[in-house]
Amino acid sequence: MSGVWRAxxxxxxxxxxxxxxDVIQPLxxxxxxxxxxxxxxxxxxxxxxxxxxxxxWVAALLAVMLSLDGLFRRDxxxxxxxxxxxxxVMTVVPVSAKLLAHWxxxxxxxxxxxxLLGYMMQLPASVLxxxxxxxxxxxxxxxxxxxxxxxxxxxxxxxxxxxxxLVLPLYVPVLVFGAGVVRTALDGLPTDGLLAxxxxxxxxxxxxxxxxxxxxxxxxxxD
Amino acid sequence: xxxxxxxxTVSRLGCERDDRMLFQDLAFNARAxxxxxxxxxxxxxxxxxLRILVGLHGFYQGQVRxxxxxAPDLLYLGHDAGIREELSARENLQFSRxxxxxxxxxxxxxxxxxxxxxxxxxxxxxxxxQRRRIALARLWLGGKSVWVLDEPYTAIDQAGVAKLDAxxxxxxxxxxxxxxxSHHRVGDGVRQLRxxxxxxxx
Amino acid sequence: MYFDSVSEFVAMGxxxxxxxxxxxxxxxxxxxxxxxxxxxxxxxxxxIQRRLRRDQRPAHNAVExxxx
Amino acid sequence: MWKTLTRxxxxxxxxxxxxxxxxAVLPWLMPIAVLVLLTGLVWGxxxxxxxxxxxxxxxxxxxxxxxxxxxxxxYIAMGVAGLIALVWRLKMAEVMLKAMAPFGAxxxxxxxxxxxxxxxxxxxxxxxxxxxxxxMLILLFLYLGIIAxxxxxxxxxxxxxxxxxxxxxxxxxxxxxxYSVEWLNTLHQGATLKLVGESSINDxxxxxxxxxxxxxxxxxxxxxxxxxxxxxxxxERRSGWVATLLAPGAKE
Numbered sequence: 001m002s003g004v005w006r007a008x009x010x011x012x013x014x015x016x017x018x019x020x021x022d023v024i025q026p027l028x029x030x031x032x033x034x035x036x037x038x039x040x041x042x043x044x045x046x047x048x049x050x051x052x053x054x055x056x057w058v059a060a061l062l063a064v065m066l067s068l069d070g071l072f073r074r075d076x077x078x079x080x081x082x083x084x085x086x087x088x089v090m091t092v093v094p095v096s097a098k099l100l101a102h103w104x105x106x107x108x109x110x111x112x113x114x115x116l117l118g119y120m121m122q123l124p125a126s127v128l129x130x131x132x133x134x135x136x137x138x139x140x141x142x143x144x145x146x147x148x149x150x151x152x153x154x155x156x157x158x159x160x161x162x163x164x165x166l167v168l169p170l171y172v173p174v175l176v177f178g179a180g181v182v183r184t185a186l187d188g189l190p191t192d193g194l195l196a197x198x199x200x201x202x203x204x205x206x207x208x209x210x211x212x213x214x215x216x217x218x219x220x221x222x223d
Numbered sequence: 224x225x226x227x228x229x230x231x232t233v234s235r236l237g238c239e240r241d242d243r244m245l246f247q248d249l250a251f252n253a254r255a256x257x258x259x260x261x262x263x264x265x266x267x268x269x270x271x272x273l274r275i276l277v278g279l280h281g282f283y284q285g286q287v288r289x290x291x292x293x294a295p296d297l298l299y300l301g302h303d304a305g306i307r308e309e310l311s312a313r314e315n316l317q318f319s320r321x322x323x324x325x326x327x328x329x330x331x332x333x334x335x336x337x338x339x340x341x342x343x344x345x346x347x348x349x350x351x352x353q354r355r356r357i358a359l360a361r362l363w364l365g366g367k368s369v370w371v372l373d374e375p376y377t378a379i380d381q382a383g384v385a386k387l388d389a390x391x392x393x394x395x396x397x398x399x400x401x402x403x404x405s406h407h408r409v410g411d412g413v414r415q416l417r418x419x420x421x422x423x424x425x
Numbered sequence: 426m427y428f429d430s431v432s433e434f435v436a437m438g439x440x441x442x443x444x445x446x447x448x449x450x451x452x453x454x455x456x457x458x459x460x461x462x463x464x465x466x467x468x469x470x471x472x473i474q475r476r477l478r479r480d481q482r483p484a485h486n487a488v489e490x491x492x493x
Numbered sequence: 494m495w496k497t498l499t500r501x502x503x504x505x506x507x508x509x510x511x512x513x514x515x516x517a518v519l520p521w522l523m524p525i526a527v528l529v530l531l532t533g534l535v536w537g538x539x540x541x542x543x544x545x546x547x548x549x550x551x552x553x554x555x556x557x558x559x560x561x562x563x564x565x566x567x568y569i570a571m572g573v574a575g576l577i578a579l580v581w582r583l584k585m586a587e588v589m590l591k592a593m594a595p596f597g598a599x600x601x602x603x604x605x606x607x608x609x610x611x612x613x614x615x616x617x618x619x620x621x622x623x624x625x626x627x628x629m630l631i632l633l634f635l636y637l638g639i640i641a642x643x644x645x646x647x648x649x650x651x652x653x654x655x656x657x658x659x660x661x662x663x664x665x666x667x668x669x670x671x672y673s674v675e676w677l678n679t680l681h682q683g684a685t686l687k688l689v690g691e692s693s694i695n696d697x698x699x700x701x702x703x704x705x706x707x708x709x710x711x712x713x714x715x716x717x718x719x720x721x722x723x724x725x726x727x728x729e730r731r732s733g734w735v736a737t738l739l740a741p742g743a744k745e
Contacts, residue, residue: 003321078308079304079305080307082305086294089322145662169634169638169670170666208665216658219654222282223278427540427541450606451560451603454603455603458595462595462719465723472730473730474739
């Protein structure tokens with residue numbers, strides 16, 4: 001069983017590594033979208049710092065969502081998905097390896113870049129670590145929950161728009177608490193309670209999410 | 224009609240797609256060591272039938288019963304061979320082997336399908352025929368007693384066809400149950416299952 | 426009857442616009458949905474009746490190599 | 494007792510029996526629902542006393558509160574139907590889930606519209622991102638998600654199973670959204686001014702509200718039975734009983 005998981009993880013990382021566009025696009029999108037706001041609003045520091053938590057978090061959320069469309073599509077088109085579903089191992093094993101690989105190469109980089117963008121948005125340096133921590137804690141949930149939508153729309157030709165309609169309402173709690181943590185830190189209040197909530201949501205997503213994704217893939221394949 | 228020695232029993236099997244019956248009242252028993260050729264016009268539901276038999280497609284009437292759990296014994300080559308173009312022949316086969324729990328030697332299998340020397344070339348740069356042969360290499364990894372192959376002969380040249388025929392006969396002789404879709408008939412003694420052509424009786 | 430006259434009832438103490446537009450929109454949406462449900466049922470029934478009249482015969486198939 | 498339950502379960506889970514059951518129930522359920530709803534609304538609009546602080550605009554609650562509760566209960570019922578459909582592969586559960594979605598979405602929209610129109614005279618603004626209205630907005634998006642997914646997938650059986658999974662995930666999400674939005678609001682406005690909560694309205698207002706709620710829920714049930722009948726015909730179009738039922742000249 002762990003053999004399949006390790007083989008799947010190695011395959012996924014190789015696949016994403018071989019097609020770097022899947023890694024660079026979300027990052028590029030994240031940086032560009034955030035840097036638009038000072039142009040759209042005004043470079044005035046107090047205003048930017050005020051909206052920074054929400055702006056950075058919405059941009060991160062959209063970056064993750066955009067990267068999900070390709071999560072299963074190529075495997076479905078190439079027939080690799082049928083292989084996973086008909087293999088003698090539980091589907092959740094290769095699926096969870098795929099989700100981990102996806103987060104490592106999209107969610108994690110977002111968390112590393114977030115402080116830089118936070119700084120660009122005039123956020124005080126003291127808050128930047130909380131920002132990175134909140135994105136680090138929130139993006140796995142975005143990946144897993146978004147993957148449920150990706151699994152259900154993988155067979156459809158214009159799945160992209162539908163994916164957004166399905167997934168964005170599911171992202172609301174993570175956005176509210178994610179940006180909320182940073183705003184609370186900005187006000188100088190303790191943030192561990194909210195980080196705990198983000199952690200609880202993550203625990204729920206990690207426990208039920210992969211099973212739902214596996215079921216979603218099975219349904220899309222025709223069962 | 225259920226025959227105890229049958230590895231696969233299909234009774235009254237029917238499948239509907241887009242408000243049209245693909246096939247109906249399909250019934251047959253398949254035993255280990257037999258080769259079944261499934262033919263029918265395009266759109267007659269050959270691929271769907273295979274996907275029902277391997278459990279990928281669940282929306283059908285009737286009954287499909289395997290005498291033992293299928294997944295551990297199943298070697299399934301789908302319509303698209305499951306080969307990712309970014310990975311090399313070896314990497315693709317390595318993953319398929321790990322996923323299906325086979326244990327044969329990679330290089331020997333790749334050599335058997337004339338991919339010697341191409342092991343580490345990304346599949347994207349190989350020809351369509353070579354890409355399909357990466358998937359076919361799994362037939363030489365062994366350890367599976369039920370082979371379900373969707374159009375294994377497409378994009379295979381003359382020499383490849385002969386080699387594949389020999390391999391299928393050899394496996395059947397060793398007790399493997401083989402079900403495949405193709406217009407090519409492996410040889411005599413192959414049982415044929417013809418799905419109603421889509422155009423007929425409309 | 427809480428109100429003294431019909432005109433007072435319509436005016437709703439100055440909030441008439443809000444009360445009546447709220448009820449108007451609600452009525453529109455709920456009744457609209459009912460009508461849609463009825464029309465959709467009609468459409469499905471017609472579709473099936475049309476197909477029944479066409480009286481399709483499903484594809485047949487032959488199984489060789491099966492010794493009965 | 495147990496025997497009647499299993500008999501009822503087997504009967505109601507067969508689409509054919511359900512079609513006859515729904516056809517028998519609808520002719521009297523629909524008029525009763527409309528009657529009860531109208532009595533509740535007329536009572537609330539015409540006869541109920543004015544509310545001390547707000548004036549007459551509070552009369553919107555007689556449609557707003559039933560609609561909000563109907564939208565929420567409808568989605569939770571869809572979650573339950575989705576779970577049953579996924580776990581036991583019950584065709585009727587799939588049919589009910591699809592039948593409940595449209596009216597639920599309509600009620601969510603009605604709740605938002607009436608809430609906004611009630612908010613303007615009472616709190617001076619149509620929309621203020623308060624906990625309840627924001628949750629209702631997300632609920633509407635969830636409804637639209639299910640309807641969009643169900644119509645995007647061609648095969649009705651696959652669409653039903655996909656919608657079932659989404660409904661189950663959605664129900665879990667609704668609970669978390671409620672908490673996250675309530676937390677968001679306690680941070681900013683303090684407790685929203687609760688002029689008219691269910692508890693604080695006196696008896697003269699409570700009865701019309703309860704009757705309107707009962708009426709709207711009955712109407713919801715009637716609409717669900719109607720749509721379920723259509724979906725049963727759609728899903729069973731190839732079966733014999735539909736052929737005899739709809740054969741030209743057959744008695745309905």
